[in-house]
Amino acid sequence: MSTYAIYADKFVLAGRLVGPGYLPVVDGKFGNFSYEKPACEILDKTGKWIAPGLVDIHIHGFYGHATTDIDADGINESSLGLAKFGTTAWCPTTFTNPTETIGREVAAIAEANCKRDANFLGARIAGIFLEGPFFTMKHVGAQNPDYLIDPQYEIFADWQEKAQGLIVRSGLAPEREGSVEYISRLSAEGVTCAIGHSDATYEQCLKAVDAGCTTFLHTYNGMRGLHHREPGVVGAAMTTPDTFAEVIGDGKHVNPVSIKVLIETKGWQHTPLITDCLGCGGLPEGHYMSGGLPVEMRDGACYLTEGHNAGSLAGSVARLIDVVKNLYDWNLVTAEQAIRMASEVPARATGIDHNVGFIMPGRNADFIALNPNMTLDATYISGSLVPVE
Numbered sequence: 001m002s003t004y005a006i007y008a009d010k011f012v013l014a015g016r017l018v019g020p021g022y023l024p025v026v027d028g029k030f031g032n033f034s035y036e037k038p039a040c041e042i043l044d045k046t047g048k049w050i051a052p053g054l055v056d057i058h059i060h061g062f063y064g065h066a067t068t069d070i071d072a073d074g075i076n077e078s079s080l081g082l083a084k085f086g087t088t089a090w091c092p093t094t095f096t097n098p099t100e101t102i103g104r105e106v107a108a109i110a111e112a113n114c115k116r117d118a119n120f121l122g123a124r125i126a127g128i129f130l131e132g133p134f135f136t137m138k139h140v141g142a143q144n145p146d147y148l149i150d151p152q153y154e155i156f157a158d159w160q161e162k163a164q165g166l167i168v169r170s171g172l173a174p175e176r177e178g179s180v181e182y183i184s185r186l187s188a189e190g191v192t193c194a195i196g197h198s199d200a201t202y203e204q205c206l207k208a209v210d211a212g213c214t215t216f217l218h219t220y221n222g223m224r225g226l227h228h229r230e231p232g233v234v235g236a237a238m239t240t241p242d243t244f245a246e247v248i249g250d251g252k253h254v255n256p257v258s259i260k261v262l263i264e265t266k267g268w269q270h271t272p273l274i275t276d277c278l279g280c281g282g283l284p285e286g287h288y289m290s291g292g293l294p295v296e297m298r299d300g301a302c303y304l305t306e307g308h309n310a311g312s313l314a315g316s317v318a319r320l321i322d323v324v325k326n327l328y329d330w331n332l333v334t335a336e337q338a339i340r341m342a343s344e345v346p347a348r349a350t351g352i353d354h355n356v357g358f359i360m361p362g363r364n365a366d367f368i369a370l371n372p373n374m375t376l377d378a379t380y381i382s383g384s385l386v387p388v389e
Helices: 072-083 099-114 153-162 179-188 202-211 232-239 256-266 320-329 335-341 344-350
Strands: 003-012 021-026 041-052 054-059 087-092 128-134 167-172 192-195 286-290 293-298 301-304 313-316 367-370 376-381
Touching: 003 335, 021 041, 041 335, 054 128, 054 320, 054 344, 072 087, 072 099, 099 128, 099 153, 153 167, 153 179, 167 179, 179 192, 179 202, 192 202, 192 232, 202 232, 232 256, 293 313, 320 335, 335 344
Parallel strands: 003 041, 054 087, 128 167, 167 192
Antiparallel strands: 003 021, 041 367, 087 128, 286 293, 293 301, 301 313, 367 376
8 A cells, every 4th residue: 555544533643632534644654634535545443543653762672682782683673573562763772881882782773774675664763872881880770880981072972973873862970070061062963961870969960951961861760869858860850841751661660659740740741751671572581681781581570680789670671552551551641641752752852853753744654553442453664564473
């Protein structure tokens, strides 16, 4: 079907929730929504919601492959697996490693992007997210403590060259020396910076925001908490109105009540949903390596098995579609808001909203069909159905 129109009960468009009606797809691009039936083939999705494909901006891998593997084919295998579960764009996310290793990792991601053709039905690489190595030991979490360093623009510039310009976001602890200068220089280049794995004070966070920092990593996890005498990183995330505060909605990392508090302070429009999924996501429970550290996947999450943080959460194995359903089922937001929090909000937070996250005329027809209970019916990339087998 090079030209067809989707009929469905509801459409999550850029500016409103509408339907029932028709949304044309012409040569893999969206057309203009209409209440009138067009004279073309109809894809009948009666009873369904049509929404933008989901955008995961903080995810290390999927289906047995991760950025740390330095394997372009593995990145593309992850992309194929993600698309089967409704994620049509992602930002492959690195870990704290030696600088030379991170350079090889981002080069492999760029290679994966170049190896695709127009018929590739996997999640698009919307950019690269550097999670590390500019973090603090106190909140190192599942990052490798052996390779923590201060932020340096020259190191970033080398990575960006190897990544062929794909790096769109860099995480850091703003209390580290050189952070403000680093944030300022990246911001001037259109690369977003994010506060995380940090023991910064409220004032240190504000200085980072003043310099151009726009997001907070997996809010509540890996950061100084809220205290009535020192609001810390969590306090800064909640009270800086123009920033974005990511949250992992897998039910393991953050209590739903805490997510409710975050949404009520930030607004859903500034609360991107993420998975922070590790490379073992989609695989059976068992023992794996993640970011160079041994982990055990059990009970729907991953836990460190060695070192001073043994037993601590290492990351999620959630799929973004399940996070959407969680927030809806927990009655924290409406279905429409949950969808937008996993598509347009993360795209805006990362500065990639000109390419992904919205259903708009002329954009790539990357969309999902959802049942009213927010379970996935089907995924489409450039208007083509993604096979699930």
